[in-house]
Amino acid sequence: MRSRDAVALIALVLLGSFMIMSVLPLANMIRPFGEPVNPEMDDYIITHAQNETGANNAVTSVVFDYRGFDTLGEATVLFTAVAGVILILRRYAHG
Amino acid sequence: MDETSKIIKTVSSVMFPFVTIYGLYVILHGHLTPGGGFQGGAIVASGCALLVVAFGSDAIAKRVKESQLSLLESIGALGFISLAFVGIATTFFYNSLAGTKFLFGRIPPYGSNPGYLSSGGLLPLMNLAVGTKVIAGLFAIVLILAIATRKKGGRSK
The missing domain is CATH 1.20.5 (Single alpha-helices involved in coiled-coils or other helix-helix interfaces)
Structure with a gap:
């Protein structure tokens, strides 16, 4: 060994x-932090997120609005994890 | 099963409402302050884990079944997807409530300001749905892990 x-x-x-x-x-x-190559998307979100979604937290407006599909996948990951844990451990819990 | 002391039980039952209220605050103010459904749900589920540790998995499992928790989690997931379908006339995940002067429809002024609780369109509702889902999911994981490990290791001691 x-x-x-x-x-x-x-x-x-x-x-x-x-x-x-x-x-x-x-x-x-x-590049140093905060200087991306293509900053158009960042500038758009920083200037428009408050007016378009009405949320003060721009991160939440990105997570739930602009990138909603990503959050849907995240929620699916959590759902699959819970389903797997319950599926595997149910026999030890009740058996 | 080892009984925890009276101090642990008392302190955790005093702490539990505060932890829960803080987690619900993080969920509800997800569109104003840092946080959101996932983070606040994790906070509330950690409060529930505190109860599981203090009172033992038997006492908690008598009150809450993990099938109820899975039902609650499915309700949260379906609510999230159906909220995404609300704005399907424009596109999937379109924030159709923002700027309508209706519930959560107020638009705050541009720049740094405290903001209004009744703003953000569909975002607070989505935060609530995801928060329900995360609370139920993480509590189900903690509860069933506690029950399963008690049956395996606790009896032989």
Whole structure:
């Protein structure tokens, strides 16, 4: 088991170093936080969210209005998780 | 099953209404302040988990069945989808209540202001639906995990 751990460690170090090396040439291309490449969508939401949805919280207006489909998927994920937990553990709870 | 002490029971039954009210506040003010259905629902469900820890899963399971919780969660999910269908004349997830001077139809002025509770169109209703769903779903998960682990490990001790 020790040799397997050593192999896994070597593989992890190799993979991590390759990933870091692949990112390094991009380091001067990464923009600082808050300066996206295409800010049109951000500007639109910041200027129009309050007037269009009437909500002061622009994040909620994005989550429930502009990106409603994403929230629907999120709710489906939670529903599936609850259904799976109840399906698996019901036998231990009642049996 | 080990009985928790009287201190734990008293403190958690005192804390539970405050936790619940704070979670409902986060749900209801989701369109004004940070938070929303998911976050407030998680807060209320953590209050219910406090009760499960303090009073034991047997006492809670006598009052609440997990089938009722799944029913409540399904109601929340169906309410969310049907609220998304309200504005289907324009598009799916269209906020048709905003700006109609009706319920939740007020538009706040542009810029930073405290806002009105009766604004946001369909967003507060969607927050309520998602909050119901998250409360019921997370409480069902906590409750059935507590019941299942009690049957397996608690008896042999």
